[in-house]
Amino acid sequence: MGTFKIEGGHQLHGEIIPQGAKNEALQILCAVLLTPEEVTVNNIPDIIDVNKLIDLLKNLGVKVKKLGKGTYSFKADDIDLDYLQTEQFKQDGRGLRGSIMLVGPLLARFGKGYIPKPGGDKIGRRRLDTHFEGFIKLGAKFRYNREEHFYGVEAQKLKGTYMLLDEASVTGTANIVMAAVLAEGTTTIYNAACEPYLQQLCKMLLRMGAKISGIGSNLLTIEGVDSLGGTEHTMLPDMIEIGSWVGLAAMTQSELTIKDVSWKDLGQIPNAFQKLGITLEKKDDDIYIPKHTNGYEVQNYIDGSILTLADAPWPGLTPDLLSILLVVATQAKGEVVIHQKMFESRLFFVDKLLDMGAKIILCDPHRATVIGHDFKSTLKATTMVSPDIRAGVSLLIAALSAKGTSIIHNIEQIDRGYENIEERLRNIGARIERI
Numbered sequence: 539m540g541t542f543k544i545e546g547g548h549q550l551h552g553e554i555i556p557q558g559a560k561n562e563a564l565q566i567l568c569a570v571l572l573t574p575e576e577v578t579v580n581n582i583p584d585i586i587d588v589n590k591l592i593d594l595l596k597n598l599g600v601k602v603k604k605l606g607k608g609t610y611s612f613k614a615d616d617i618d619l620d621y622l623q624t625e626q627f628k629q630d631g632r633g634l635r636g637s638i639m640l641v642g643p644l645l646a647r648f649g650k651g652y653i654p655k656p657g658g659d660k661i662g663r664r665r666l667d668t669h670f671e672g673f674i675k676l677g678a679k680f681r682y683n684r685e686e687h688f689y690g691v692e693a694q695k696l697k698g699t700y701m702l703l704d705e706a707s708v709t710g711t712a713n714i715v716m717a718a719v720l721a722e723g724t725t726t727i728y729n730a731a732c733e734p735y736l737q738q739l740c741k742m743l744l745r746m747g748a749k750i751s752g753i754g755s756n757l758l759t760i761e762g763v764d765s766l767g768g769t770e771h772t773m774l775p776d777m778i779e780i781g782s783w784v785g786l787a788a789m790t791q792s793e794l795t796i797k798d799v800s801w802k803d804l805g806q807i808p809n810a811f812q813k814l815g816i817t818l819e820k821k822d823d824d825i826y827i828p829k830h831t832n833g834y835e836v837q838n839y840i841d842g843s844i845l846t847l848a849d850a851p852w853p854g855l856t857p858d859l860l861s862i863l864l865v866v867a868t869q870a871k872g873e874v875v876i877h878q879k880m881f882e883s884r885l886f887f888v889d890k891l892l893d894m895g896a897k898i899i900l901c902d903p904h905r906a907t908v909i910g911h912d913f914k915s916t917l918k919a920t921t922m923v924s925p926d927i928r929a930g931v932s933l934l935i936a937a938l939s940a941k942g943t944s945i946i947h948n949i950e951q952i953d954r955g956y957e958n959i960e961e962r963l964r965n966i967g968a969r970i971e972r973i
């Protein structure tokens with residue numbers, strides 16, 4: 539179990555460049571299976587989850603070449619489907635959430651897709667019904683081995699159809715889109731997820747020869763084609779990482795510039811921080827956060843009632859930033875309710891913030907009320923264990939703002955999604971080391 543030692547209470551200063559988007563990378567890497575031709579991908583983040591997926595692709599027989607930092611080429615012209623039946627695959631596939639998106643491309647191109655129950659954060663129930671209901675609608679036969687938690691779908695040829703997804707699942711939509719692009723006829727997906735991750739995937743598929751309309755909306759229409767070709771794709775900056783750095787700057791009262799953030803793809807994220815009273819300035823495509831010497835004040839609603847920050851399917855606020863918004867709220871002036879609607883176990887980490895002296899009432903598993911200190915009292919350093927990726931980074935931000943030395947264990951959770959985090963933080967003045 540890896541550990542960070544953090545000496546908090548120091549202001550940070552400088553520029554930080556966001557990594558490529560983790561959740562986009564997981565979709566894009568699975569899509570390389572849709573063609574025997576070469577696909578080159580740029581701005582791939584060097585993080586545990588993505589590296590595990592690249593290894594899975596290699597084990598499947600994909601020829602992978604590293605062309606430079608963050609740039610790889612992939613050629614899926616000789617796939618070893620037998621690997622899918624091995625114990626090794628069962629072990630590798632469980633290692634991350636994103637592996638579920640291997641199923642759609644494999645099913646579409648080779649007529650079969652298998653996956654063990656995938657890993658990812660333990661943040662509540664994470665069902666896969668949307669994915670498999672979609673494949674079944676496209677004509678696949680489904681089986682599930684309960685003892686082994688092993689899912690399988692098979693079909694000679696998928697057939698396009700209309701489907702209304704039971705929920706706008708991000709990885710579910712990506713999986714079904716990747717199956718439908720090679721199906722016979724037209725597929726219409728209503729209640730599709732439409733995050734920038736999915737928009738990027740669809741744009742890549744268009745360049746490969748797919749026919750998709752409605753990109754960016756919750757109604758996608760896909761006309762199946764016989765085959766797809768190679769392409770080059772560049773990942774967007776990671777919007778969750780960008781939000782994490784905004785939170786870090788505010789909480790440590792630091793002046794920070796986040797470079798090349800692709801403002802147009804940030805949706806509600808800047809707005810959510812602004813509602814907590816944080817100033818963000820748009821400078822070209824950078825975010826500039828001035829030093830919040832006098833703190834930041836929560837904005838109530840027009841009628842004076844308490845602000846609620848809640849997640850919702852895109853273009854609503856992403857659930858992946860609520861833990862960070864919560865920690866930032868502990869030093870705001872005023873009160874805010876954090877409502878995590880999607881995941882039922884993602885707010886339990888507030889216990890650690892309570893130990894550090896934050897004023898939080900966990901109302902139920904989905905809602906926490908935070909009463910900010912307005913920097914009149916700082917958080918106290920402590921020892922903690924990172925329960926999931928975003929809680930881990932939230933605790934890291936709390937530790938960097940706290941007086942004294944904190945210890946965070948289980949930082950593999952953070953390494954799942956944040957590239958070389960300690961060096962990048964040290965470059966802006968943080969005192970953090972991996973021990």
Ligand SMILES: CC(=O)N[C@H]1[C@@H](OP(=O)(O)OP(=O)(O)OC[C@H]2O[C@@H](n3ccc(=O)[nH]c3=O)[C@H](O)[C@@H]2O)O[C@H](CO)[C@@H](O)[C@@H]1O
Nearest residue numbers: 561564635636663664705706707708709710851857858880
């Ligand atoms: C690898 C990857 O891309 N992971 C992301 C992806 O996970 P993932 O694709 O696994 O998450 P889903 O979009 O399927 O759903 C996440 C949770 O939200 C609930 N739900 C979903 C849609 C909806 O309309 N209503 C609703 O309540 C689901 O029941 C589930 O519990 O999307 C999540 C939701 O943005 C993010 O937290 C994850 O970081």
Ligand SMILES: C=C(OP(=O)(O)O)C(=O)O
Nearest residue numbers: 635636658659858927928
């Ligand atoms: C929940 C997340 O990731 P995963 O879906 O990979 O567990 C996340 O990125 O916040």
